[in-house]
Amino acid sequence: MATISFDLVSPENLVFNDEVGTIIVPGKDGDLGILPGHSKVMSSLRPGRVMVYSEDKNLIKSFFVSGGFAEINPEKCIVLAESVVEVNSLEKTSIEKEIQELENKEGKESEEQLSVAKAKLEAINVNYYDKI
Amino acid sequence: MPSLKDIKTQINSVGSTKKITSAMKMVAASKLRRSQEKAEAARPYSSRLEEMLSSLASSAASGEGIIKLLTGTGSDQNYVVVPVSADRGLCGGFNSSINRETFKLVKSLEGNGKKVQLMAVGKKSRDFFNRVMKHQIIESFVDLNVSSTGYESALNISNKLQELYFDGKFDKCILVFNKFKSAISQEVTQQQLIPLDVSNSEKEEEKENSSNAIYDYEPDEETILKDLLPKNVSIQIFKVLLESDAGEQGARMAAMDNATRNAGEMIDSLTLKYNRTRQAFITKELIEIISGAESI
Numbered sequence: 510m511a512t513i514s515f516d517l518v519s520p521e522n523l524v525f526n527d528e529v530g531t532i533i534v535p536g537k538d539g540d541l542g543i544l545p546g547h548s549k550v551m552s553s554l555r556p557g558r559v560m561v562y563s564e565d566k567n568l569i570k571s572f573f574v575s576g577g578f579a580e581i582n583p584e585k586c587i588v589l590a591e592s593v594v595e596v597n598s599l600e601k602t603s604i605e606k607e608i609q610e611l612e613n614k615e616g617k618e619s620e621e622q623l624s625v626a627k628a629k630l631e632a633i634n635v636n637y638y639d640k641i
Numbered sequence: 642m643p644s645l646k647d648i649k650t651q652i653n654s655v656g657s658t659k660k661i662t663s664a665m666k667m668v669a670a671s672k673l674r675r676s677q678e679k680a681e682a683a684r685p686y687s688s689r690l691e692e693m694l695s696s697l698a699s700s701a702a703s704g705e706g707i708i709k710l711l712t713g714t715g716s717d718q719n720y721v722v723v724p725v726s727a728d729r730g731l732c733g734g735f736n737s738s739i740n741r742e743t744f745k746l747v748k749s750l751e752g753n754g755k756k757v758q759l760m761a762v763g764k765k766s767r768d769f770f771n772r773v774m775k776h777q778i779i780e781s782f783v784d785l786n787v788s789s790t791g792y793e794s795a796l797n798i799s800n801k802l803q804e805l806y807f808d809g810k811f812d813k814c815i816l817v818f819n820k821f822k823s824a825i826s827q828e829v830t831q832q833q834l835i836p837l838d839v840s841n842s843e844k845e846e847e848k849e850n851s852s853n854a855i856y857d858y859e860p861d862e863e864t865i866l867k868d869l870l871p872k873n874v875s876i877q878i879f880k881v882l883l884e885s886d887a888g889e890q891g892a893r894m895a896a897m898d899n900a901t902r903n904a905g906e907m908i909d910s911l912t913l914k915y916n917r918t919r920q921a922f923i924t925k926e927l928i929e930i931i932s933g934a935e936s937i
Binding site for chain 1: 679682683686689792795858859860864869872875879
C-alpha cells in the first residue's frame with residue numbers, strides 16, 4: 510500500500526514528519542480521514558485529535574491540536590497547528606481544574622480557552638478512531 | 642610619567658575586563674546556537690503559512706472586517722512603526738542601528754505628512770524613543786525573552802496591534818528589525834506587516850497555480866482566510882522576534898570577541914610600557930649611583 514507524507518508543524522517546531530498510511534484530522538465541518546492520493550483540500554481545524562496510523566492501520570500517535578489548518582494534496586498532508594500536545598501526555602485532573610477555573614471567568618478569551626479545554630478533556634475520554 | 646604601580650594596576654584591570662568579555666563571548670556563542678535552532682525550527686511553519694496565504698490571497702478582492710489585514714484600509718495616513726531591539730546592551734551597533742533606522746523612517750514619513758506612532762519592542766528602543774519622541778509611543782513591550790516564552794510573547798504584540806488596527810487607529814504597520822544573516826552579520830530590515838505585503842510572494846503563487854490544480858476549501862475560502870490572516874500576523878512577529886534574538890546573540894558574540902582582542906592588545910602594549918619604565922628606572926638609578934661615585 511502506498512504512503513502519504515505527513516507534516517505536523519507548530520510555530521515552535523516541526524512535531525512530526527514521516528511517511529504514514531492514514532491520518533485523521535478534525536476539520537471544522539467534520540473529521541477528515543486522509544489516505545494516500547486524497548484530493549486537494551485546504552481546511553481549517555477545530556480543537557481535537559489528530560490521529561496518525563501506519564500503513565497496516567495501527568495507531569502510531571495521537572496528538573491534540575487547539576486548532577489550525579490542514580493542507581492536503583495527493584502526496585502530502587501538512588497540518589499547521591497553534592499548539593500541539595500528545596494525547597498521552599495530557600492530564601485529566603489538571604484539565605478538569607482548568608475547566609472549573611475558566612467556567613467562573615467571563616469574557617471572550619476565556620470562552621475560547623474553555624472550548625479548547627473541553628475538547629482536550631474529550632480527547633482523553635473518547636476512544637473511537639483508536640482502531641480503524 | 643606614570644609610576645610602575647599605576648601601570649601594574651592598569652594591566653590588572655584590563656586583564657579582568659578581558660576575562661569578563663571573553664566569558665560573555667562564550668555565553669553569547671552558546672545562546673546563539675540555541676536561538677538559531679529556535680529560529681530554524683520556526684521556519685517550516687511560517688513558510689507553509691505563507692504558501693497557503695499566497696494561494697488564497699487572490700480570492701480576496703475586497704471586504705470588511707478581518708480581510709482588511711490583507712487589503713488595507715484604503716488610506717495611508719497613519720503609520721505604526723515597530724522597532725525591534727534587544728533588552729540588553731553590549732552588543733555593538735545592534736541596538737543603535739535599529740534606533741537610527743527607525744528614527745530616519747519616522748522622520749521621512751513625517752516629512753511626507755503622515756502621522757506616525759511607535760510601538761517599541763525591547764528596552765533599548767523603548768529607552769531611546771522615550772528620550773527623543775516620547776509622545777509618539779503608544780505601547781512598549783520589554784523583557785520578552787522570546788527564546789524561553791516562545792509564541793506567547795508574539796501573540797501579545799500581535800493582539801495589541803490588531804486591536805488597534807480594527808479600531809481604526811492606524812493604516813499601516815512597519816517592522817524594523819535586525820535580520821539574521823550569519824553569526825557575524827545582521828541586516829537592518831523594514832517589513833510591512835499590515836496590510837500584508839503579498840507582492841514578493843506573488844511570483845511563487847503564479848508558479849504554484851500553473852503546476853497545481855485548484856484546492857477544495859473547507860469550510861470555504863473566506864472563512865479560512867479569516868482564520869489565517871490574524872495568525873499570519875502573529876507568526877510574522879514571532880519570526881521577527883526569533884531572528885532578532887539570534888541576531889542579538891550574534892552581534893554580542895562579535896562585539897565581545899572584538900573587545901577581548903582589544904583588551905589583549907592593550908595588555909601587550911601596557912606590558913611593554915611597564916618593562917620600558919622599569920628599565921628606565923633602573924638605568925636612572927644606575928646613573929645616579931655612578932655619578933655619585935664619580936663625584937667623591
